[in-house]
Amino acid sequence: MNWKLIFSRNTRHLRILVLLVVAGGGGAFFVRSQMIPADYGQNGPYRHAALAKIEAQPSVLQSDTTCLKCHTNVEEERSESPHAAVRCLHCHGNGKQHIVDATKAGEFPEHSIPPAKKWDGKFRTHTDLFITHDRATCLSCHTRVVGMPDSFLSINVAAHLEEQGAEEINSKNVCFECHEGHSPGL
Amino acid sequence: MKFQLNILNNGGDCCGSDDSREKQCGNHTGCGGCSDAPDASSRRQFLNKASTVALGSFSLTLLPMSGDLLSDEPSPDDPDGAPADAGSRTADQSDEVVYGFLVDTERCVGTGKCLTACREENNVPEGYARTWVERFVHYKDGTVQVDLVPETGFAGSDVPPIAPGLVDRAYFVPKLCNQCEDAPCNQVCPVHAAFTSPEGVELVDPDRCIGCAYCVQACPYGVRFINPETGNADKCTWCYHRIKRNETPACVEACPVDARVFGRLDDPESELRKRLAAIPTSVLKEHLGTHPKLHYVAKSGEVI
Ligand code: SF4
Numbered sequence: 299m300n301w302k303l304i305f306s307r308n309t310r311h312l313r314i315l316v317l318l319v320v321a322g323g324g325g326a327f328f329v330r331s332q333m334i335p336a337d338y339g340q341n342g343p344y345r346h347a348a349l350a351k352i353e354a355q356p357s358v359l360q361s362d363t364t365c366l367k368c369h370t371n372v373e374e375e376r377s378e379s380p381h382a383a384v385r386c387l388h389c390h391g392n393g394k395q396h397i398v399d400a401t402k403a404g405e406f407p408e409h410s411i412p413p414a415k416k417w418d419g420k421f422r423t424h425t426d427l428f429i430t431h432d433r434a435t436c437l438s439c440h441t442r443v444v445g446m447p448d449s450f451l452s453i454n455v456a457a458h459l460e461e462q463g464a465e466e467i468n469s470k471n472v473c474f475e476c477h478e479g480h481s482p483g484l
Numbered sequence: 485m486k487f488q489l490n491i492l493n494n495g496g497d498c499c500g501s502d503d504s505r506e507k508q509c510g511n512h513t514g515c516g517g518c519s520d521a522p523d524a525s526s527r528r529q530f531l532n533k534a535s536t537v538a539l540g541s542f543s544l545t546l547l548p549m550s551g552d553l554l555s556d557e558p559s560p561d562d563p564d565g566a567p568a569d570a571g572s573r574t575a576d577q578s579d580e581v582v583y584g585f586l587v588d589t590e591r592c593v594g595t596g597k598c599l600t601a602c603r604e605e606n607n608v609p610e611g612y613a614r615t616w617v618e619r620f621v622h623y624k625d626g627t628v629q630v631d632l633v634p635e636t637g638f639a640g641s642d643v644p645p646i647a648p649g650l651v652d653r654a655y656f657v658p659k660l661c662n663q664c665e666d667a668p669c670n671q672v673c674p675v676h677a678a679f680t681s682p683e684g685v686e687l688v689d690p691d692r693c694i695g696c697a698y699c700v701q702a703c704p705y706g707v708r709f710i711n712p713e714t715g716n717a718d719k720c721t722w723c724y725h726r727i728k729r730n731e732t733p734a735c736v737e738a739c740p741v742d743a744r745v746f747g748r749l750d751d752p753e754s755e756l757r758k759r760l761a762a763i764p765t766s767v768l769k770e771h772l773g774t775h776p777k778l779h780y781v782a783k784s785g786e787v788i
C-alpha cells in the first residue's frame with residue numbers, strides 16, 4: 299500500500315467520492331430497512347403475518363356434519379334418494395344462529411330453540427334456517443332453463459302439474475303432494 | 485456480489501493486480517497499457533473501478549429483496565437449507581400441500597347458489613363478484629350469446645326466457661380464480677402484497693396493498709377487482725380461511741350438483757385426483773403459460 303499516494307493532495311476528490319459513496323449507500327440501506335416489514339421474507343417474498351390474518355376470517359357457511367349431529371334421521375332418508383348429494387343449506391339456509399341456539403339448549407335444557415323462519419322465496423345464505431314446504435325452494439333448482447344439462451331433472455311447472463293431475467295447482471306446497479324433500483321418489 | 489467482482493476484473497485491462505503492474509512498469513517491460521506515467525494511469529483506473537463499484541452497490545441496495553434471499557446459503561431461520569427462491573414454493577418442504585379445483589360444465593345447472601354463498605362468506609359488496617357463472621347459448625343460426633347468471637338463477641330472475649327451439653346447445657361455465665402457478669398478478673405487485681401462500685394459493689396482504697390496481701390489469705382472467713369498502717385488491721382465495729380448517733370453499737359447499745370439486749392435488753387418493761385422471765380436462769387460456777390449477781371438464785372451445 300502506498301499510503302502517501304492515497305492521502306496526497308492529488309486524491310482529495312477521490313476521497314470525497316468514497317465518502318459520498320459510503321454515506322449514500324448507508325442511507326439507502328437505512329431507508330430500505332425502514333420500508334421492509336420485519337417478517338418479510340420469512341417464508342417467501344411476502345409479509346408472513348398476512349397469512350395468519352387471512353386465516354383468521356370466520357367461516358360463515360355451515361357444513362352438513364354439524365346439522366347431522368342432531369338430525370340423525372335425515373342422513374338415512376337422504377342417502378338412497380336422488381337428493382343424496384344435496385346439502386342441508388341448499389333448502390334450509392345457513393342456520394348459523396340455529397346452531398348457536400341448539401348448542402346452548404344442549405347445555406341448558408331451559409334454553410328454547412326459536413322456530414325456523416318462513417322461506418323468503420330466494421336462496422339467501424344469511425337467512426337463518428327456514429322451513430321449506432314451498433314450491434319456490436324446489437323450483438329454484440328444478441325449473442327448466444336453457445343451458446341445463448339434459449340429464450338434470452328440470453320441469454316445465456305448468457305442464458308437469460297438469461300431467462300429474464295436481465289438485466291445487468296454485469298452492470305453495472303443491473310439490474309435496476307427491477314428493478318428500480329428503481327422499482323425493484320419482 | 486459476483487456481479488461487482490466481474491466488472492472489476494474487466495476494468496483491470498492489462499496486467500491483473502496492482503502489485504504486478506507497479507513492478508512491471510518500474511522495469512518498463514511489456515504491458516503497453518501501463519506505459520503512461522504511473523500516477524495518472526493508476527488514478528484513471530482507480531476512478532474507473534470506483535465508479536463501477538459505486539454504481540454496483542447502489543443498484544444492489546435498490547433490489548427489493550432481503551439479504552438472505554440473495555444467497556443460497558442456509559440462513560439461521562431456514563435450517564433445511566432450502567433455497568428460499570422467490571418463484572419456488574419449496575420453501576416449506578415439511579407440509580407441502582397443493583390444492584386444486586375442478587369445474588364440471590356438464591353438471592352445472594346455473595342456479596347461482598354458489599354466487600350468494602361466496603358473497604355471504606367473504607363479504608363481497610354488491611355489484612362485485614369473486615366468482616361468477618356465464619351462460620353460453622349457441623343459436624341454430626350460428627350466433628353465440630354469453631350472459632351472466634343472476635344470483636337467483638335465471639328461474640328466479642326477470643330475464644326473459646330463451647325459446648328452446650332456437651337453441652343448438654347451451655351450457656353454464658362457472659369462473660373463479662385459477663390460482664395460476666405462474667401468476668401474473670403476483671409478479672406485477674410493486675409492494676409484494678400479492679403473494680403465494682405455501683399451499684400455492686394466491687392471496688392479497690390487506691395491510692400491505694396500496695390499491696394501485698396493477699394486478700387487476702395483469703390478471704388475464706379478470707378475476708381481481710378493487711374492493712370499494714377496503715380499497716384493497718380483492719379476489720377469490722378458494723376460501724383460504726375455510727380450507728385451512730379442512731372445510732370446503734363456500735361455493736363448493738353451496739353447489740347442489742357437485743359441479744365444483746375442490747381437493748388436494750398432492751394426494752393421489754383425493755376425489756379431485758381421481759376425477760382428473762378419469763376424464764379429460766382443460767384449463768383456460770393455456771397458451772399464456774400461467775399454469776392454472778383450476779381445471780374444466782368438457783370446456784367448449786368458445787370458452788376463454
Ligand atoms: S386467475 Fe388471475 S388472480 Fe387468479 S392467480 Fe391467475 S392471474 Fe392471479
Ligand code: SF4
Binds near residue numbers: 672696698699717
Ligand atoms: S392493487 Fe394491491 S395487490 Fe394489486 S398490485 Fe397494487 S398493491 Fe399489489
